[in-house]
Amino acid sequence: MKAIRSVALTALTIAAAGATEKDVSSANFFIPYCRLAAKEALVSASDAFFQGQCFGMVRAIRVAAEAMRTQPALCTDIPGNVTLQQLVDTVVRYGEAHPDQAHEGFEAFTFRALRDAWPCQK
Amino acid sequence: MKVIICGAVMALMIGRAHAAEDTHSASYMLPYCKLTSDQVVDSPSRSYLLGRCAGLVEGVSHMAGLLRAMQTVGDIPHLDPLLCAAVPEQATIQDILKVVVRFGETHPKEGPLPFTVLVLDALHDAWPCK
Numbered sequence: 069m070k071a072i073r074s075v076a077l078t079a080l081t082i083a084a085a086g087a088t089e090k091d092v093s094s095a096n097f098f099i100p101y102c103r104l105a106a107k108e109a110l111v112s113a114s115d116a117f118f119q120g121q122c123f124g125m126v127r128a129i130r131v132a133a134e135a136m137r138t139q140p141a142l143c144t145d146i147p148g149n150v151t152l153q154q155l156v157d158t159v160v161r162y163g164e165a166h167p168d169q170a171h172e173g174f175e176a177f178t179f180r181a182l183r184d185a186w187p188c189q190k
Numbered sequence: 191m192k193v194i195i196c197g198a199v200m201a202l203m204i205g206r207a208h209a210a211e212d213t214h215s216a217s218y219m220l221p222y223c224k225l226t227s228d229q230v231v232d233s234p235s236r237s238y239l240l241g242r243c244a245g246l247v248e249g250v251s252h253m254a255g256l257l258r259a260m261q262t263v264g265d266i267p268h269l270d271p272l273l274c275a276a277v278p279e280q281a282t283i284q285d286i287l288k289v290v291v292r293f294g295e296t297h298p299k300e301g302p303l304p305f306t307v308l309v310l311d312a313l314h315d316a317w318p319c320k
Contacts, residue, residue, distance in 0.1 A: 109238065116234035117241035124245020125252075127214075131306045132253035135273065141265050175252040 095170040095177035098122045099163045102156050122174075126155050129178045143188035144179075150186075158185045216308035217301035219243050220294045223287060243305075244283060250309040251277050251286050258319065275313035276320070289316045 091097060101109070101118035109119035130152075136142040146155070162181035163170050169177060212218060222239035230237040254275040261269045277286065293312035294300065300308045 110234040113231055113234050113237040116238040117230070117244075120238035120241025120243075121245035121248070122241075124242040124247075125249040126245075127242075128246045128249020128306055128309075129253065131304070132250065136253075136257070139260075139266055141260065173252075175249055176256075178249075179253075179256075 091171065093173050095159075095163055095172055095174045098125075098174045099160055099170065102126075103160050123152060123156060125175055126159060126178055127152055129175060129182065130155055133179065133182055137188070140188075144183045144186050145188045146182060146186045155182065158182065212302075214304050214306075215301065216294055216303055216305045219246065219305040220291065220301075220308075223247075223291050223294075244287065246305055247287055247290055247309055248283055250306055251275075251283075251313060254310065254313055271319065272314060273310070274319035275310065276317045277313055278317065281317075286313070289313070 102122040104119055109115045130146060133144040133146060159178050159181045162184060223243040225236055225240050230240050255277060257269055257273055260266045290309050290312045293315055294308055
């Protein structure tokens with residue numbers, strides 16, 4: 069717990085230096101960390117933390133999407149061989165194509181991006 | 191020559207052990223969820239895994255909330271009770287993480303299961319739907 073606060077605080081202090089107030093749960097906040105190459109993310113503990121958070125959330129949304137396949141309102145059809153890196157790349161590309169939606173919470177944004185890329189056949 | 195062969199065999203064995211390690215399992219992820227600031231501040235790779243733990247917990251918690259909301263408005267008529275968790279709105283990620291870690295410690299049999307399954311079980315156990 070302490071660790072999360074500490075790392076997040078460090079990162080937030082850096083972000084605050086940018087003089088703009090950011091919503092730290094939004095897609096706008098996370099996408100730059102999702103986009104980092106592993107080598108770049110591992111340069112600092114705060115970048116690594118937020119990249120890990122991005123990959124963790126995308127993974128959780130994938131698992132949830134698979135569990136909800138039987139619900140027509142929530143159905144996505146992600147092939148089993150799609151890697152976590154490919155899912156993250158898809159979310160990043162969706163963010164580039166839909167910057168108007170990037171103020172939304174990262175989880176909901178990710179779910180929409182995955183549904184857009186892999187919709188269920190009707 | 192014998193030394194080289196022995197070294198190569200050992201390297202293959204270590205490689206295999208790593209390949210066999212399930213990085214999505216609860217037993218793999220839980221230790222990273224417990225890391226302290228001192229343990230991650232100088233280690234970006236550990237910091238990444240702590241972040242990954244937090245992201246997984248947040249993601250599962252968010253989807254549990256979404257499912258519950260959809261059930262409430264009737265979009266999902268028959269939600270499996272095991273998929274339902276009533277995480278209080280005021281619960282922070284730190285609160286939820288604490289619940290998950292405690293559940294993992296008291297349910298070591300879930301170690302081989304995917305971490306996401308353990309998270310959902312922990313949320314369901316702490317905050318069951320009525």
